[in-house]
Amino acid sequence: MITFEQVSVRYHDSATPALSGVDLTVPEGELCLLVGPSGSGKSTLLGTVSGLVPHFTGGVLHGRVTVGGRDTREHRPRELADLVGTVGQDPLAHFVTDTVEDELAYGMESLGLAPEVMRRRVEETLDLLGLAELRDRALTSLSGGQQQRVAIGSVLTVHPRVLVLDEPTSALDPGAAEEVLAVLQRLVHDLGTTVLLAEHRLERVVQYADQVLLLPAPGEPPVLGEPAEVMAHSPVHPPVVALGRAAGWSPLPLSVRDARRRAAPLRARLDGRTPTAAPAVTGDPVVTVDRLTVRRGPVPALRGVELALCPGEITALMGRNGAGKSTLLGSLVGLHQPTAGSVRVSGLTPHRARPKELIRRIGLVPQDPRDLLYGETVAAECAAADEDAGAEAGTCRGLVSRLLPGIDDALHPRDLSEGQRLTLALAVVLTSRPGVILLDEPTRGLDYAAKGRLIEILRALAADSHAILLATHDVELAAELAHRTVILADGEIVADGPTPEVVVSSPAFAPQVAKVLTPSPFLTVRQVTQALGDTP
Incomplete structure (x- = not known):
């Protein structure tokens, strides 16, 4: 669905490329998680898929990015809008209308779809994303999770085959993040939508990924593979993976449930040990x-x-x-x-x-x-x-x-x-x-x-x-x-x-870590490794 052919991007004011050596294909109908340290080029790569790079952000794009057979260098973002939907970190910055229903219809109005088609798709999207009860609500009155679902819905009504998201859960509480991720899973499993998702909080999303695309430090080639294989050597990884590395588990767990299934020996090693207590705080309140x-x-x-x-x-x-x-x-x-x-x-x-x-x-x-x-x-x-x-x-x-x-x-x-x-x-x-x-x-x-x-x-x-x-x-x-x-x-x-x-x-x-090791009193991988280091 998304093909990168020897892609690199260099911005005019930068001595080094923001992205280089990307030569891979993201399959259709899968959730691909994009990971890497800050500055590794994740937002730039997402921009090449939506056409924002180089048409709006500038820079020089070498190589070729095709989405559904369309070359994004030859098609501007508005010419890709029926194929690629883009959702950023801040849903309020994404909105152009005042109410949920108007926002869901706006993209279709821009493309000139017939009113009866627009009405049907709005209703379908309201049902798909669980937004029917919110249809008349002001966007500013919604919770963060609700706003993010509306932002996703506003691009889904156009029926894109690819959805590109940049840190969609970064500003959300755990419950709202679960809502958004459940929606993305439904899109992948039920509609066959290809989702390319960049997220720093890997503990929330890595267990849902079909593929992980790792952008390592500059100068190293990107890696696309199965989540557990990529996490084994990724410089960025969630706590449950770090716990698996510390315990020597193979393959590495990606979810709390996977880790709990093999945590009994680790709990036994930690039995009777407790984390170092924080010193008591004294003094009058300020x-x-x-x-x-x-x-x-x-x-x-x-x-x-x-x-x-x-x-x-x-x-x-x-x-x-x-x-x-x-x-x-x-x-x-x-x-x-x-x-x-x-x-x-x-x-x-x-x-x-x-x-x-x-x-x-x-x-x-x-x-x-x-x-x-x-x-x-x-x-x-x-x-x-x-x-x-x-x-x-x-x-x-x-x-x-x-x-x-x-x-x-x-x-x-x-x-x-x-x-x-x-x-x-x-x-x-x-x-x-x-x-x-x-x-x-x-x-x-x-x-x-x-x-x-x-x-x-x-x-x-x-x-x-x-x-x-x-x-x-x-x-x-x-x-x-x-x-x-x-x-x-x-x-x-x-x-x-x-x-x-x-x-x-x-x-x-x-x-x-607390979910994996309960009832042991450990909260972090650091506490576990310290305790294991003290074990004879």
Whole structure:
């Protein structure tokens, strides 16, 4: 269905190709998972299939990409729209209408299909994706999983034979991610749609893949093969694969169920061992939230929230999309005025405090770091951060160099990778040396290596007595990093306690290792390997 013939792509401002040596075929009617480290060319490869590369993103495309017999270099994206459907990370950026039904019809209207055909296909798609009850709903009122299903439906009504998705679950809670992946499976199994999917959170998707396409480091040829075979040597792999490698299992498991079937000997080796406990956090709270209620429109986004954050403590804030996590973070930095209750941060009331006073006490790294970055270059961004914080010149740049060496001063922030942008935004926040650091979905768009660097950075900050609160859907991050986990549901705290107790008691938020090894108290592969290393 999709054929790459000696494909390479080089952008005009780059000394090395973004993609090279791609010579393979993706079969029809299969789900092909695209994996690789950040910067390996995954988004570029997806763009060559949809025609966005080179028609819209620029660059020079060598070789030939054909989809259903059409050469994407000779056909612009609008000429491929009936064949290839493309869905990006952010469904709201994809929408062009206001309601579910209008969005499903828009693509067909653009192609000039007859009204009776459009009506029939809208109804078929509503049923296929479980959207019938939402047909008249405003798109902005939907949950993240519902929006992603509508985005997929809006390209399905055109009846494409190929669906290209770039990190479709990165912003979704575990339940919503399962909804989207179930839809993709139905498309592959029932309709024979070819799905090409790039995703960093492999623990969610690798068990559903028919084929895995690995883009290794630059200079190495791509590899297409069976998921277990590719995962055996892939530099990026989910925790369940890492656990299989540590235990010496062959073939490697791809799902929790596969791993549980062979985990009895490993549980026996770990019997009587426990992970090293995190040191107890002491000290008076630097943030106190007392019976906080925040109303955004007619519905309360937060209701009676009680929370305290202490120096040196890392707290994970979890919950489904729309639970109120971002609203709580925004309330802590004064973006939302309480309807009832109060927030105190180091003696200040955030929504009444002067910004220059507040940034020295609390800083927020938003879900999209670009919301915090407005300079034309990295150097300009750092200089502005120094000035805003009243810090000595070079303070922010020194933080950037310490957190992630090698970022060029002359680069525009939009030209940085997701991990580099996050690092720059974190350095901007840290320039004021706030005692409290808030991060909203910090691992969105990060590969496992970049996530590992972020974990080390945050651990060092906690050791330096910063209080850290991360709002995240990444259960593996919470298990690896957080001393404490708080779960929000419909604006209320429904769980608050030590991370091992909270995540293990919730099937939705339990990490893969905990699901495999239960009732053993291990949450991460690192804990398991440490325990195995101590075993005589």
